[in-house]
Amino acid sequence: MKTLIVVPAFNEQDSIASVISDLKKHGYKEILVVDDGSTDLTKLISQKEKVKVVNHIVNRGLGAALGTGFEYARKNNFQAVVTFDSDGQHKAESLKALLDPIAKNLADVVIGSRLLKNLSEMPKDRLVISYLGNILTYILYGFISTDSQSGLRAFNKKAINCITIKTDRMEVSSEFLKEIKRNKLRYKEVPIKPIYTEYSRASGQSNINSFNVALKMFLRLFR
């Protein structure tokens, strides 16, 4: 199965090399780093690691970077896409379980949920935000997920072709679920064990930013 690993990255010079080498070590060769207008060495380091790099000339946000990854996958005829965080939160060893339902044609979209197992390891503030995200996603889009804000996702070709990403920033996580429902895609969750470090916590969705994300999701309904 021709699988593209999309790694959206914005100013991740400290973690990007280890993320790429972890993926390569586990046999994933088709890696696309979407450098989202980084002002540090993210692009150079990625190029040195000999992976494909596409560069946004200005920072457009997570949703925009993932949208570029999807567009690249469509143009280059990939059969599956995995979205993988660049802050070192995800482990490449989780991908086997994530891609398994896609390879066996049991699901169109698989999300790696941090809240199916090992709940005690998740920082409390992140746990609360994740639950609030899940509740909001259910209220706004009627979609039940145990981890609506997870960044580790796998999509098959059908999903790649029919999902349309319109949001540019962090709201994209919930938008994926909205699109799954709209397109009646088969959805599955697998448990993952994320690595929480000070670095990955600082570079992800901040707690204050979560309010902004929620507001944008709400306002989108009235467009």
Next chain:
Amino acid sequence: MLIIQILLIVFLIFALSRVVLRFRSGQIKATEFFFWSVLFISAIAVVTFPQETTNLANILGIGRGVDLVVYASIVTLFYLVFRIYVMIEDLRHEITLLVRKIALRQTQSKLSLK
């Protein structure tokens, strides 16, 4: 007629003239021309005949005409702010599409050079 009424009417006529000029030069659409014209003409009518707004306010169950004008203005302003928010979001998304196109084109040309 009070001085404030004269000043407001002069300003509103100026605003209306801008709407007409923008429409003539093709910068705004017919629907937008209609919306802004109705808004400014209504404002001129309200400033010229303030007593009429009190009659209308009484029909709607509001005490004073000026209260009706304030309520209507706030609602209109909120709506316009929301429209501007939507417009800015659309513009941002268009910038994203442009940035994406440039990013993918650069990659494509690099591949063809190889």
